[in-house]
Amino acid sequence: xxxxxxxxxxxxxxxxxxxxxxxxxxxxxxxxxxxxxxxxxxxxxxxxxxxxxxxxxxxxxxxxxxxxxxxxxxxxxxxxxxxxxxxxxxxxxxxxxxxxxxxxxxxxxxxxxxxxxxxxxxxxxxxxxxxxxxxxxxxxxxxxxxxxxxxxxxxxxxxxxxxxxxxxxxxxxxxxxxxxxxxxxxxxxxxxxxxxxxxxxxxxxxxxxxxxxxxxxxxxxxxxxxxxxxxxxxxxxxxxxxxxxxxxxxxxxxxxxxxxxxxxxxxxxxxxxxxxxxxxxxxxxxxxxxxxxxxxxxxxxxxxxxxxxxxxxxxxxxxxxxxxxxxxxxxxxxxxxxxxxxxxxxxxxxxxxxxxxxxxxxxxxxxxxxxxxxxxxxxxxxxxxx
Amino acid sequence: xxxxxxxxxxxxxxxxxxxxxxxxxxxxxxxxxxxxxxxxxxxxxxxxxxxxxxxxxxxxxxxxxxxxxxxxxxxxxxxxxxxxxxxxxxxxxxxxxxxxxxxxx
Numbered sequence: 001x002x003x004x005x006x007x008x009x010x011x012x013x014x015x016x017x018x019x020x021x022x023x024x025x026x027x028x029x030x031x032x033x034x035x036x037x038x039x040x041x042x043x044x045x046x047x048x049x050x051x052x053x054x055x056x057x058x059x060x061x062x063x064x065x066x067x068x069x070x071x072x073x074x075x076x077x078x079x080x081x082x083x084x085x086x087x088x089x090x091x092x093x094x095x096x097x098x099x100x101x102x103x104x105x106x107x108x109x110x111x112x113x114x115x116x117x118x119x120x121x122x123x124x125x126x127x128x129x130x131x132x133x134x135x136x137x138x139x140x141x142x143x144x145x146x147x148x149x150x151x152x153x154x155x156x157x158x159x160x161x162x163x164x165x166x167x168x169x170x171x172x173x174x175x176x177x178x179x180x181x182x183x184x185x186x187x188x189x190x191x192x193x194x195x196x197x198x199x200x201x202x203x204x205x206x207x208x209x210x211x212x213x214x215x216x217x218x219x220x221x222x223x224x225x226x227x228x229x230x231x232x233x234x235x236x237x238x239x240x241x242x243x244x245x246x247x248x249x250x251x252x253x254x255x256x257x258x259x260x261x262x263x264x265x266x267x268x269x270x271x272x273x274x275x276x277x278x279x280x281x282x283x284x285x286x287x288x289x290x291x292x293x294x295x296x297x298x299x300x301x302x303x304x305x306x307x308x309x310x311x312x313x314x315x316x317x318x319x320x321x322x323x324x325x326x327x328x329x330x331x332x333x334x335x336x337x338x339x340x341x342x343x344x345x346x347x348x349x350x351x352x353x354x355x356x357x358x359x360x361x362x363x364x365x366x367x368x369x370x371x372x373x374x375x376x377x378x379x380x381x382x383x384x385x386x
Numbered sequence: 387x388x389x390x391x392x393x394x395x396x397x398x399x400x401x402x403x404x405x406x407x408x409x410x411x412x413x414x415x416x417x418x419x420x421x422x423x424x425x426x427x428x429x430x431x432x433x434x435x436x437x438x439x440x441x442x443x444x445x446x447x448x449x450x451x452x453x454x455x456x457x458x459x460x461x462x463x464x465x466x467x468x469x470x471x472x473x474x475x476x477x478x479x480x481x482x483x484x485x486x487x488x489x490x491x
Contacts, residue, residue: 249432
């Protein structure tokens with residue numbers, strides 16, 4: 001396998017954009033990534049698109065060539081990848097594989113979702129399709145409900161508190177407020193976070209990520225070629241994709257995600273590093289509890305201690321392991337298909353030292369973790385500064 | 387449309403449902419999907435059946451006294467359109483406490 005570099009990154013702002021369609025968002029992100037990479041579009045040999053539910057959200061199928069052709073990629077393989085909220089991460093994994101394997105020398109991976117044109121109950125219903133619709137979905141489980149049940153169990157087994165969940169929201173909003181591309185740039189207090197409207201007990205609106213429009217893209221080339229273009233690339237040290245049951249009620253213990261633990265182990269092993277070597281991380285905080293569980297599953301803190309770890313500020317900018325300096329899905333927004341690719345962009349920004357007010361002390365290694373559904377898919381990526 | 391083998395699995399599960407179960411975890415849904423808008427708020431639980439199976443069910447009742455917590459016993463009430471409905475079992479408090487699964491850690 002060849003070493004792969006992220007040569008260029010591009011993102012739209014995340015938010016509610018009634019005047020923008022899905023294609024224009026994706027094309028904007030791709031164009032930005034191509035400019036950043038300083039690569040001509042004729043050089044691109046394959047295009048992978050992460051998208052969760054374009055057909056349901058905007059009624060458009062056949063999305064990869066639909067967007068690829070508009071971005072100037074004609075004649076090459078254009079493939080849509082769908083793995084729920086990990087669609088972007090999965091697209092990245094497959095793009096990486098196609099360069100690492102030697103099949104292609106230049107690949108673009110994009111992710112996009114256009115969600116805000118639908119009502120909240122309709123969005124809730126579409127998102128529920130990332131679960132088992134014949135089982136939990138039919139019983140009335142929404143995604144907030146599934147993670148609420150995870151939170152209840154984590155609280156029961158480990159004593160995790162409402163205040164610790166709220167601390168994650170407060171921290172991510174503080175970070176997102178410093179991110180000009182974030183959907184909700186608003187600092188919130190612990191009191192506010194604790195008094196939000198209930199969505200699925202014990203989770204309130206302040207525990208839930210945002211329904212957003214947005215797109216992100218990256219350009220991948222062999223690391224040996226990257227220097228021919230510029231020196232601001234990041235090296236992909238490893239990327240691992242794993243899977244598990246889609247239905248939450250098929251799991252023996254819902255306080256951890258086997259897919260996250262196994263993806264983390266594979267990624268750490270392939271990179272020859274451990275959690276202690278990671279300087280900054282973007283993790284999948286679709287709900288506050290998900291960030292707490294991720295911090296445990298990725299090995300940043302022992303099982304059951306993710307709550308106190310977050311509440312003590314260990315995951316804040318300047319803390320032991322800054323998590324979601326971008327604001328995370330909570331504040332930056334969660335255009336589902338874009339999320340996994342956007343995490344890579346945010347991480348590359350940190351490794352380049354381009355994160356502005358959110359910049360952490362420069363580190364060599366960063367980690368991104370993208371989760372699909374209630375743990376049916378996970379992608380963990382470790383990037384290294386050039 | 388439904389595949390015949392799916393139907394078989396479901397009827398096998400339904401035959402196990404005619405008894406008590408223990409709440410593994412639960413939530414009350416305030417923001418429902420479009421399809422269940424009229425039901426909200428409703429309580430949802432993952433329960434452990436005597437067979438060892440775990441499944442997601444609805445808990446009947448709207449008052450705080452009807453709500454269940456982790457470890458509570460629930461009784462099967464009915465099944466409608468593939469959704470199983472349970473209600474809080476009325477058992478003496480002492481017996482109920484004895485049946486709460488011990489935390490793993």
